[in-house]
Amino acid sequence: MNEKRYFVRDIPRRKFLELSMKGGLIVAATPSLLSQLISCKNQGLSAAGLNLDRETLNKVIAEALSKGGDFAEVYLENRTSRNIVMEESKFKSGLYGISQGAGVRVISGNKTGYAFTDDINPENLVRAARVASYVAREGGSVAPVNLGEQKRDSFVTVQQPLENIADTKRIEIMQRADQAALDYDNRIKMAMISYYDEIRGRVIANSEGTYLRDELPLLFFIVQTMSDDGKARHLSRERLSRHSGFEMFEEVSPEEVSRRAAREAIAMLDAEEAPAGMMDVVMQNGWGGVLVHEAVGHPLEADNIAKGIGAFTGKLGQKVASDVFTMVDDGTIPNARGTINFDDEGTQSQRNVLIEKGMLKGYMTDILSAKQLGMNRTGNGRRESFRYIPIPRMTNTFIDNGDSEPADILRSTEKGLYVQSISGGSVNPVTGVFNFTCREAYVIENGEKTKPVKGATLIGSCLDVISNIDAVGNDLDFGPGICGKGQSAEVDAGQPTVRIRGINVGGSKA
Amino acid sequence: MNYKDLTVQLVDKCLKFGADEAEVYLQSNRNLSIQVLNNEIETIEEASSHGVGFRVFVDNKMGFSHCNDFSDKALEDTIKRAIAFAKLTSPDENNILPDDIGITTIEGLYDPSIAGIPMEEKIEMALRLEQLALADQRITKSSGSGFSESEAEIFIANSHGLSKSYKSGGCGIGVSVVAEKEDQKNTGGEYCSRRQFTDLKTLEEIAAEAAKKAYEMLDPEMVRTQRAAVIFDPDVGRSLLGGVIAALNGERVLQGASFLKDSLNQKFTSELLTIIDDGTREKGMASAPFDGEGVPTRKNTLVEKGVLKSFIYNTYAATRAGTKSTGNASRGGFTSLPGIGTHNVYLLEGKHTRNEIIASTDRGLLLKGLTGYGINSVNGNFSGGASGFWIEKGKIVHPVKGLTIAGKASDILNDIDMMGTDIDMNDTFASPAFRVREMQIGGK
Numbered sequence: 001m002n003e004k005r006y007f008v009r010d011i012p013r014r015k016f017l018e019l020s021m022k023g024g025l026i027v028a029a030t031p032s033l034l035s036q037l038i039s040c041k042n043q044g045l046s047a048a049g050l051n052l053d054r055e056t057l058n059k060v061i062a063e064a065l066s067k068g069g070d071f072a073e074v075y076l077e078n079r080t081s082r083n084i085v086m087e088e089s090k091f092k093s094g095l096y097g098i099s100q101g102a103g104v105r106v107i108s109g110n111k112t113g114y115a116f117t118d119d120i121n122p123e124n125l126v127r128a129a130r131v132a133s134y135v136a137r138e139g140g141s142v143a144p145v146n147l148g149e150q151k152r153d154s155f156v157t158v159q160q161p162l163e164n165i166a167d168t169k170r171i172e173i174m175q176r177a178d179q180a181a182l183d184y185d186n187r188i189k190m191a192m193i194s195y196y197d198e199i200r201g202r203v204i205a206n207s208e209g210t211y212l213r214d215e216l217p218l219l220f221f222i223v224q225t226m227s228d229d230g231k232a233r234h235l236s237r238e239r240l241s242r243h244s245g246f247e248m249f250e251e252v253s254p255e256e257v258s259r260r261a262a263r264e265a266i267a268m269l270d271a272e273e274a275p276a277g278m279m280d281v282v283m284q285n286g287w288g289g290v291l292v293h294e295a296v297g298h299p300l301e302a303d304n305i306a307k308g309i310g311a312f313t314g315k316l317g318q319k320v321a322s323d324v325f326t327m328v329d330d331g332t333i334p335n336a337r338g339t340i341n342f343d344d345e346g347t348q349s350q351r352n353v354l355i356e357k358g359m360l361k362g363y364m365t366d367i368l369s370a371k372q373l374g375m376n377r378t379g380n381g382r383r384e385s386f387r388y389i390p391i392p393r394m395t396n397t398f399i400d401n402g403d404s405e406p407a408d409i410l411r412s413t414e415k416g417l418y419v420q421s422i423s424g425g426s427v428n429p430v431t432g433v434f435n436f437t438c439r440e441a442y443v444i445e446n447g448e449k450t451k452p453v454k455g456a457t458l459i460g461s462c463l464d465v466i467s468n469i470d471a472v473g474n475d476l477d478f479g480p481g482i483c484g485k486g487q488s489a490e491v492d493a494g495q496p497t498v499r500i501r502g503i504n505v506g507g508s509k510a
Numbered sequence: 511m512n513y514k515d516l517t518v519q520l521v522d523k524c525l526k527f528g529a530d531e532a533e534v535y536l537q538s539n540r541n542l543s544i545q546v547l548n549n550e551i552e553t554i555e556e557a558s559s560h561g562v563g564f565r566v567f568v569d570n571k572m573g574f575s576h577c578n579d580f581s582d583k584a585l586e587d588t589i590k591r592a593i594a595f596a597k598l599t600s601p602d603e604n605n606i607l608p609d610d611i612g613i614t615t616i617e618g619l620y621d622p623s624i625a626g627i628p629m630e631e632k633i634e635m636a637l638r639l640e641q642l643a644l645a646d647q648r649i650t651k652s653s654g655s656g657f658s659e660s661e662a663e664i665f666i667a668n669s670h671g672l673s674k675s676y677k678s679g680g681c682g683i684g685v686s687v688v689a690e691k692e693d694q695k696n697t698g699g700e701y702c703s704r705r706q707f708t709d710l711k712t713l714e715e716i717a718a719e720a721a722k723k724a725y726e727m728l729d730p731e732m733v734r735t736q737r738a739a740v741i742f743d744p745d746v747g748r749s750l751l752g753g754v755i756a757a758l759n760g761e762r763v764l765q766g767a768s769f770l771k772d773s774l775n776q777k778f779t780s781e782l783l784t785i786i787d788d789g790t791r792e793k794g795m796a797s798a799p800f801d802g803e804g805v806p807t808r809k810n811t812l813v814e815k816g817v818l819k820s821f822i823y824n825t826y827a828a829t830r831a832g833t834k835s836t837g838n839a840s841r842g843g844f845t846s847l848p849g850i851g852t853h854n855v856y857l858l859e860g861k862h863t864r865n866e867i868i869a870s871t872d873r874g875l876l877l878k879g880l881t882g883y884g885i886n887s888v889n890g891n892f893s894g895g896a897s898g899f900w901i902e903k904g905k906i907v908h909p910v911k912g913l914t915i916a917g918k919a920s921d922i923l924n925d926i927d928m929m930g931t932d933i934d935m936n937d938t939f940a941s942p943a944f945r946v947r948e949m950q951i952g953g954k
Contacts, residue, residue, distance in 0.1 A: 088765060090602065093847055094595035096575040098588060101559070112553040118560065118578040131556050134629070167598050190765060226767055226888070235767060235888045274893070276914060276952035277735035307547060309653050309688050311695070389553065426881060430653060430688055430697045433911070435881040435895035457882040457914055459895035506882070506893040506914025508950045510737055 050076050050100075050203050050213070054147045056122050057205040061144045064106045064129035065207060069136035071107040071367065072129070072144065073206040075344065076120060077386040081198035082167075086174045088190050089182070094167075101386040104128040107368055108136035114389045145209030152212060152342040155332045155349065158245035162197050162217050165246045170195055173221075173254045180255035181225045184262035187269065189228045191258065196220040204346040212346045218337070218490060219248050220480070223258050227265035234271070236264035236439065237423075241480035241490065244335040264421065264440050267452055274453035274507030275443065280416035281458065281503045282409055282444065287421060287479025289493035292327055293397050294427040295434040295462040297493075298485070300354050300362075301380070301392040302369035304429050311432035311462055312360060321358040321466035324402050328353050329364055331379050331395035337480040338396035338492040345381035345390050352378045355466070366392045384487035394483060398494030402472025406497035409471045411447040417505055418442040418449045419458070424481065432462035457506035465500055473497035513538065514675055517667035520562070520585065525669060527586075528593050529566035531607050533668040533803065536562040537844045540625070541660040546636045548652060554629075561844040564592045570601040576845045604829040609670035612806040618793035619678040621706045624659050632657045635683060635713065642717035643685045648725035653697060655685035666804040676799045680705050685717060689724035698724025704936065705793045727878075730909040733900055733953045739874030740915055740949045741867055741901070744932060746880045747857065747941025749894070751785070753885025753919070758812055759850045760823035760831055762887065769890035769919060770818060777816045779923035782860055782944070785813040787822065789837055789853035796853040796938040802841030803848045810836050812855075816924075824848050856940035860929025864943040867928045869904040875913065875951060876901055890919035896951070914952035922946050 057074050064072035083095040102125055103116035113135035115128035174193045181191035197220070203213045220241040227234050238261035242248050283291065304310030312320065321327075331349030333339050342348050345367050353361050365373065366381030369392055382393035410418065418441060425436025438456050442449040478494035517534040524532030538560040545552040561578040562585070573596025577588040640655035661679030666672065684701030700720040702711045742750055757768040770778065789807030791797050800806050803825055811819050823831065824839035827850060840851030868876060875898055882894035893916040899906045930942030 084598075091599035092572075092602075094573050094599050095847065096573075096588070096591040096595055097845055098575075098577040098579065098584070099561070099845075100579060109550075110547070111551045114553065114555040116557045116559070119580075135551055135554055167595070171598055190767070226765075228766060233767075233769070233889045274916070276916060276950050278952075278954055304653075307651075307653065309651050309695075387557065387559070389555065423883065428697060431695050433895075437882050437893065454889075454891045455886065455893060456916065457893040457895050459881065459912060459914060461912070504895075504912055504914055504952055506895065506916045506952050508891075508893065508916035508918065510950055 050078050050201050052076065052120065052122070054205070054211060057211070058144070058147055060104060060125045060129050061205065061207050063126050064104055064133050065136070065141060065144055067133045067136045068141040069106045069108040069133065070140060070142055071207055073105045073204065073345070074102060074125065075105070075386055076102045076203040078201040079198055079385070081196065082170070084170060084174060084195045086178055086193040089178050091171065099385070102128070103386045104132045105389055106132040106136050110372065111135040112368065112389060116386050142207060144207035147205050147211040148209055149211050152348050154341050155334050155339050156216060156243045156341060157335065158217060160246040162199055162245060169246070173249055177223050177254035177258045181223065181258040181262050184259055185266050187227045187229045188225050188262050188265060190226045192224040194222040202344065204344065206346065210346045212342060214341060216243055216340065217245060218243050221254070221257060223261045225258065225261045225265045227269050229269050232269045232271070234265050234268040236261045236268065239480050241337040242335045243337065243339055268440055271452040271454045273509040274441065274456035274505060275509050276505060276507040278502050278504050280413055281500045281505070282413050282416065282418045283495065283498050283500065284418070284420045285406065285473060285475045285495060285497045286477040287481070287493060288419060289398050289478065289495035290422060290425060290481060291436060292399055292495065293394060293483070293491070293493040294425045294436060295432065295460070295465050296327055296355070297329070297394045297397045298427050298429045299432050299462055300364055301394070301429070302363040302365040302373055302375070303392050305363050306369040306372040309430050311430060315360050318360055319358050320360045320463065321355050322469050323358050324472045325355060325358055325466055325469050326353065326400040327355040327398070328400050329380070329394055329397045333396045336396045336478065336492050337490050338394065340382065340395060343379045343381045343390070344383045347377045347379040347381060349379040349395065364392050364394065366390050382489050384489065388487045391485065393485065393489045394491050396478065396492040396494065398476060398478065399472060399496060399498060401474050401476045401496050404471045404473050406473040406475050409473055409497055409499050410444065410449065413444050413447060413499060416444045418444050423455070427462070433459070434462060435459040453507065458503050459506070460503050465503065468501045469498050470501055471499040513663070513665045514673065517665045518673055520564070520589070521667045521669050523586065524564060524566050524589050527589055529568055531567040531669045533565040533607055533666065534562060535565070535841065535844050536560070536665040537662060539660065539662045541658070543656065543658040544633055544636050545654055545656040546633065546640055547654045549637060549640065551633060552654060563844040563846070564589050565847065566592045566596050567605050568593060568596040570603055570605050571596045571599045572602070572605050573599065574847050604826050606825060606829055607668045607670055608803055608805045608825045608835060609672060610805055611672055613674055613799045614790050614806045614808070616790055616792060616797050616799055618705055619676065619797060620661065621679060624679060624681050624707050625661065627707065639683060639685045639713045639717055642713055643687045643720045646721040646725065648689050649687045649721050650690040651688040653686040653688055657681070657683045666800070668804065672804050674800055674804050678705070678798070680795065681707055681710065683710060683716065685720045687720050687724050689728055691728050694728055696724050696727045698722065703795060705795065709793065727897065727909045727911065730911040731900070732912065733910055733951070735953050736951055737948050738951055739871050739945055739947055740951070741871060741874060741876045741943055741945045742941070743876060743878050743898070743943050744934065744941050746877050747944070748939035749880040749884050750892070751885070751941070753887045753892070755852055755855065756887035758821050760821040761827040761850055763821050764827060764830055767888050769888060773818045774821065776818060778818055778920065779813065779816040780926035781815045782926050782929040783813055783816055783923065784811070784858035785855065786811050786858065787838070787852045787855050791854050794854040795936070798853070801837045802839035805835045805837045805839060807837040807853060822850055822852060824850050854938050854940070856933065856935060857929070857942060859931045859933050859942050860944070862928050862930055864930050864932050867930055867943055867945050868901060868906065870928070871901045871945065872903060874901050875910065875915070876906065877915070885919045892917055892919055892922060915949050916952070917949050922949065
């Protein structure tokens with residue numbers, strides 16, 4: 001447990017595991033990493049395991065609370081996934097995965113006990129319940145409420161279900177993307193295309209009587225293109241992801257995704273060294289929202305607030321940002337990557353205004369932190385899989401629209417850096433110190449975008465940066481990402497064009 | 511049935527269902543994680559799990575599937591999925607499986623005593639560690655302390671008759687605390703993980719290090735934007751050099767996606783830099799008798815006195831490059847295909863102690879924290895967020911935070927002018943302190 005940092009990854013999870021695991025070994029790393037090591041991202045569908053009757057689930061919950069405890073829950077999950085990778089115009093690999101399992105959680109006071117099994121049957125669940133109940137030996141106790149089926153609003157619609165799509169259709173999408181990338185410019189030497197889809201079935205049953213089940217489809221399409229003109233080289237990236245059916249590719253074509261990636265790869269061949277030091281930064285609308293995801297979102301997750309250590313602890317109702325700044329986490333945006341209908345504890349997703357015109361309005365909670373803080377559940381209790389306990393996580397997080405014209409924001413910025421897209425970043429949620437890395441950026445001179453500059457790091461502290469946002473555009477847009485906090489979660493980050501006065505830029509130009 | 515026999519039988523099943531060649535990778539895990547906060551248990555997580563991955567070749571095309579349900583029907587369905595998927599991919603003559611039945615003997619990868627230590631004792635260790643870290647007056651809050659352990663057994667079998675397994679494990683303990691002074695907040699954490707329980711550092715040592723990291727950065731001062739020397743402390747060596755390791759990935763080199771693609775046998779860094787990857791070290795946290803596809807591990811010199819000596823390969827990339835696997839197939843568990851990665855990486859130590867390096871620096875940054883992605887392995891650009899201590903006339907004068915540092919890999923690596931002696935070989939990326947003569951530093 002060195003510095004705890006939450007981050008949005010620039011690399012697919014598989015690569016991340018390769019990098020961090022060094023030869024696929026199980027090594028004891030940080031506690032959070034440790035649990036990651038046995039995680040399996042690609043996990044099945046309408047499987048027998050999810051059809052445990054409610055009577056059995058009632059029994060498991062009763063067993064979990066047999067030694068005491070305030071809350072008990074059984075979570076069943078089945079995930080089927082496909083991942084196809086194309087590199088150098090060849091289909092390098094096709095991967096099909098099925099993962100199924102169940103976890104039992106007991107909360108007693110501030111304590112959480114958790115155990116899981118990947119073989120779902122009544123005996124294993126009872127055994128897991130006994131392990132999880134270890135923490136409740138000295139606490140108070142509640143009597144479980146009998147399970148009753150409940151309803152939640154859904155924000156995910158599917159026209160072309162993934163399970164009806166032939167693999168040859170998936171392949172065709174990738175071929176179209178590859179061709180479009182190579183056709184864009186002869187300096188595009190290679191495209192690396194990753195197609196991923198999954199269907200995650202979940203059943204949530206708890207001692208409050210909640211019983212919910214649903215299935216969420218997810219599509220994640222990534223195109224990276226590499227340009228090389230003999231002097232410079234740039235690997236660009238464009239991503240498309242939604243909780244939806246295969247119709248996603250009718251709304252945004254694979255060719256379009258590739259052309260966007262290729263455009264960046266070509267533009268950045270001419271990149272010069274970036275300037276260094278404090279300067280004004282204009283961030284283009286879209287995935288740039290990852291800045292506030294890191295700098296403000298993570299510190300507003302209620303777990304660190306409940307511990308009394310988060311950067312925004314004790315600031316509720318106070319002015320924390322400039323008047324033009326409103327930030328929202330909204331798990332109800334139709335079919336968005338961060339939309340989840342109800343969270344992995346069964347709480348209905350909702351639109352949560354976190355900061356309104358500079359005033360801190362609320363935190364993002366799960367069941368435990370809501371109880372600890374005496375606040376409402378906001379629908380942010382999420383888990384990577386049955387192998388993890390739910391913790392407060394973001395969904396679709398964004399800076400809300402302001403009233404400035406994007407062109408005016410640029411024009412009124414005499415000197416600085418125009419950041420068109422960024423790779424990802426990280427934050428220390430206690431100190432609020434964040435960093436992120438530009439993918440595509442330009443020097444601003446006299447209110448105009450001029451020459452492109454190489455990927456520079458931007459750093460600052462969360463409270464400073466949101467006080468220094470002095471212009472917010474009216475062009476809100478989103479981008480998809482993978483958020484890491486010991487476990488990974490699919491999120492969207494978004495923003496309109498904004499200007500931040502005075503950020504430290506890590507350029508190499510003297 | 512035991513897992514070793516099962517993997518061999520599953521290989522036969524893959525062939526029966528239509529694979530020309532097949533590999534079965536099976537993994538079983540057990541882990542325990544205890545987190546405490548403010549002198550009470552926060553979470554206890556315990557689990558055992560297992561899973562199996564199937565890599566099959568049909569007409570030189572590759573398919574992969576995995577599942578964690580070991581019923582006959584689920585296993586057979588999953589194999590059929592891999593074979594069906596293989597038919598969709600492109601044929602590649604380099605799709606071959608290793609046949610080296612050798613195993614590198616490595617001592618100390620598994621400590622059976624860890625599982626036998628009572629839960630209460632492990633909880634007590636975590637509680638005690640938190641108390642020790644909070645004992646320092648300058649520390650105001652805990653952000654948690656924890657003990658964790660894991661063990662795994664890996665079985666690989668393939669249609670070339672290869673059948674291997676090994677068991678490994680480890681434990682770790684760590685704490686993270688907060689130091690506050692007026693409006694300032696700073697976190698410090700320290701974690702120690704080892705293969706053997708008795709090799710863990712003392713709780714006192716870990717607590718003191720965590721507390722120090724939290725309080726020593728209080729009262730930072732900003733410096734102006736300038737060019738100056740940067741001393742990379744041992745903890746941050748990986749953050750900078752990880753990109754060099756990634757650029758040595760033999761497959762990326764073949765694809766032209768590495769800034770080192772044309773540098774084999776050429777000098778591309780200072781003579782002071784020698785980088786070795788050792789998969790065979792006794793008790794090494796990243797050691798293993800064989801790599802992610804069953805090739806025996808070795809000790810490889812990657813960079814010697816500044817000269818690039820070897821790229822790193824798995825069997826696929828090596829075959830394509832016309833060479834042999836370097837034992838560097840990495841594997842993110844049973845759910846993933848073999849990639850390429852290193853084991854225990856270390857730099858050869860130099861001549862100067864860390865204190866000597868500081869004392870000989872007229873003006874510069876002692877870098878303790880580096881954020882960002884390190885050196886970009888595709889084009890060699892580097893930019894990061896920096897924190898540490900400012901040095902004037904050979905002495906540390908004050909902490910610094912919120913700086914940036916940047917440069918090109920070729921400039922930075924050739925500018926390494928002092929290499930330290932203080933190396934902790936327990937790290938999976940073990941680096942002594944080293945100095946880069948001059949870098950661009952961004953400040954006020």
